[in-house]
Amino acid sequence: MLEELLREYGLQAKAVGALVALAILGKVVRSQLKARRRLPLPPGPPGHWLFGNALPRENQSQQFAEWINQYGPIISLRVGPRTMVIIGRYQESVDIMEKEGGLLADRPRAVAAGEILSRGLRMILAPAGEQFRRLRRAAHTHLQAKAAETYGPIQMQAARDVILDILDDPKNHQAHANRYAASVILRVTYGKSTPTGTNAPEIVLIHKMLKRFQTLMRPGALLVEKYPILKYVPGYASYLHEWRREERQLFHDQLNRVAVELKTGNPGPSFAKYLLENQETHKLSDEEMAYLTGSLYGAGSDTTAVALMVLVMAAARFPEAQDAVQEELDNVIGRDRAPTFDDYNALPQIQAFMLECLRWRPVTTLGFAHRAQTDIIYKDICIPEGAIVFGNHWAISRDSSVYPNPDKFDPQRWLGSDGRIREDLRFPSFGFGRRICPGQHIANRSIFINAALLLWSFRITQDPKAPIDDKGFVDGVIAHPKPFAACFTPRIGDEKHLRKVMGTYAKDV
Numbered sequence: 221m222l223e224e225l226l227r228e229y230g231l232q233a234k235a236v237g238a239l240v241a242l243a244i245l246g247k248v249v250r251s252q253l254k255a256r257r258r259l260p261l262p263p264g265p266p267g268h269w270l271f272g273n274a275l276p277r278e279n280q281s282q283q284f285a286e287w288i289n290q291y292g293p294i295i296s297l298r299v300g301p302r303t304m305v306i307i308g309r310y311q312e313s314v315d316i317m318e319k320e321g322g323l324l325a326d327r328p329r330a331v332a333a334g335e336i337l338s339r340g341l342r343m344i345l346a347p348a349g350e351q352f353r354r355l356r357r358a359a360h361t362h363l364q365a366k367a368a369e370t371y372g373p374i375q376m377q378a379a380r381d382v383i384l385d386i387l388d389d390p391k392n393h394q395a396h397a398n399r400y401a402a403s404v405i406l407r408v409t410y411g412k413s414t415p416t417g418t419n420a421p422e423i424v425l426i427h428k429m430l431k432r433f434q435t436l437m438r439p440g441a442l443l444v445e446k447y448p449i450l451k452y453v454p455g456y457a458s459y460l461h462e463w464r465r466e467e468r469q470l471f472h473d474q475l476n477r478v479a480v481e482l483k484t485g486n487p488g489p490s491f492a493k494y495l496l497e498n499q500e501t502h503k504l505s506d507e508e509m510a511y512l513t514g515s516l517y518g519a520g521s522d523t524t525a526v527a528l529m530v531l532v533m534a535a536a537r538f539p540e541a542q543d544a545v546q547e548e549l550d551n552v553i554g555r556d557r558a559p560t561f562d563d564y565n566a567l568p569q570i571q572a573f574m575l576e577c578l579r580w581r582p583v584t585t586l587g588f589a590h591r592a593q594t595d596i597i598y599k600d601i602c603i604p605e606g607a608i609v610f611g612n613h614w615a616i617s618r619d620s621s622v623y624p625n626p627d628k629f630d631p632q633r634w635l636g637s638d639g640r641i642r643e644d645l646r647f648p649s650f651g652f653g654r655r656i657c658p659g660q661h662i663a664n665r666s667i668f669i670n671a672a673l674l675l676w677s678f679r680i681t682q683d684p685k686a687p688i689d690d691k692g693f694v695d696g697v698i699a700h701p702k703p704f705a706a707c708f709t710p711r712i713g714d715e716k717h718l719r720k721v722m723g724t725y726a727k728d729v
């Protein structure tokens with residue numbers, strides 16, 4: 221551990237070691253005295269008496285899932301002075317994270333990404349409280365199901381561009397998914413005139429910042445998370461302050477651009493425009509608005525892109541599942557027109573395919589950390605106040621009591637005997653309780669329109685020379701598929717015809 225600290229910072233090892241050990245000892249003794257008065261913690265693997273459990277460095281969600289198989293549906297770990305509880309079965313996640321959602325609305329301290337980098341303003345990390353409620357209400361109002369429909373034309377055009385992109389350059393299908401997600405979320409946040417080309421300087425900067433943020437978010441990434449006192453040590457991780465300056469500048473510049481457009485013309489719909497016009501109603505400062513819009517991009521771009529890549533991977537890997545979708549598309553839509561949002565209810569096979577993609581390869585494998593605001597008693601265990609609580613999406617997706625034969629990609633599991641989507645089966649792709657993803661309607665509409673257009677336009681197959689490794693993901697807060705090959709054969713007439721149906725590019729760069 222000290223080695224880790226020296227790598228991060230280069231302090232005098234002995235002094236810091238003593239300080240840290242004292243701080244942990246104090247906390248451990250206090251929490252163990254308190255624990256004696258409580259019901260037991262959930263079981264879990266044994267750890268060091270002082271430092272607790274070492275977190276796995278790689279594939280955390282899968283390692284936790286193994287511990288869940290071994291110790292039970294809810295496990296606990298001690299990480300330095302903190303208790304971490306991981307829920308790995310569907311029913312327990314509903315009972316605790318949904319039904320007791322009010323007690324888990326908080327986030328644990330995220331010292332590097334939340335406090336130093338974003339000064340508490342990034343919604344995904346914002347602690348529960350008055351400020352969080354204001355941020356959340358503003359996002360929810362603008363992104364709820366009905367309001368999300370406003371962005372239909374943007375999503376439709378961007379999804380058609382994906383088809384044209386694939387016709388032009390099928391090898392780079394993953395880059396096209398990235399471009400779709402970046403362009404849609406940028407337009408949702410900042411409106412029509414935002415540059416969306418992958419080489420635009422803003423986009424390059426945004427992606428750099430997103431990468432940094434995701435690195436900081438990995439449990440155990442920096443020692444300051446375990447020992448927040450480090451943040452007061454002069455010079456500790458000074459690069460974080462530089463990152464903050466860059467990020468803040470970008471968020472303000474983007475918001476200011478929309479403010480100027482509002483004064484000089486009539487920019488199309490966007491979250492920034494909505495906030496600027498309703499600043500009073502939502503009681504948001506300029507700083508809060510800048511961060512709220514900026515952090516929406518972070519939350520909505522990579523997640524959507526990964527979901528689209530998994531669609532392509534699953535279609536190529538499972539031809540029979542693709543057959544069922546294409547048979548439905550041929551029956552309902554035919555070949556003379558492309559599907560639109562209006563066809564959603566008539567295409568349950570597509571809906572089932574989407575749902576299965578999100579379960580089979582969850583976008584956020586571990587989910588996001590919640591914090592218990594008080595002791596939560598569940599059956600004969602206690603999740604203690606202050607515990608970090610994860611609903612482990614990966615482990616839940618493998619819960620065979622809810623998803624029989626869970627490793628099988630089987631969209632039909634989502635359909636009832638009437639051929640409609642089952643009401644009694646769910647998977648928490650978008651998280652839990654009061655922190656559930658506010659962008660889920662925009663996200664679902666993106667996944668739907670891309671699935672419908674892609675599978676209507678192409679037969680997607682594996683390249684026999686480069687078979688897909690469907691376990692090839694780079695695990696992180698968001699699990700990105702490694703590069704994989706897929707072949708796209710137009711199924712609606714020839715390429716020329718498909719280009720004609722999809723129209724012309726709307727890309728601005």
Ligand code: HEM
Binds near residue numbers: 344405651656
């Ligand atoms: C397939 C796409 C997406 C997936 C799988 C996804 C998933 C998630 C998950 C798992 C969470 C954490 C929920 C929890 O704490 O339990 C979350 C939070 C969030 N998502 Fe999404 N998301 C997606 C797309 C989007 C989009 C398009 C937007 C914006 C338009 C967005 C905005 C947010 C925000 C702002 C939060 C933080 C909410 C809070 O902390 O209260 N997401 N998302």
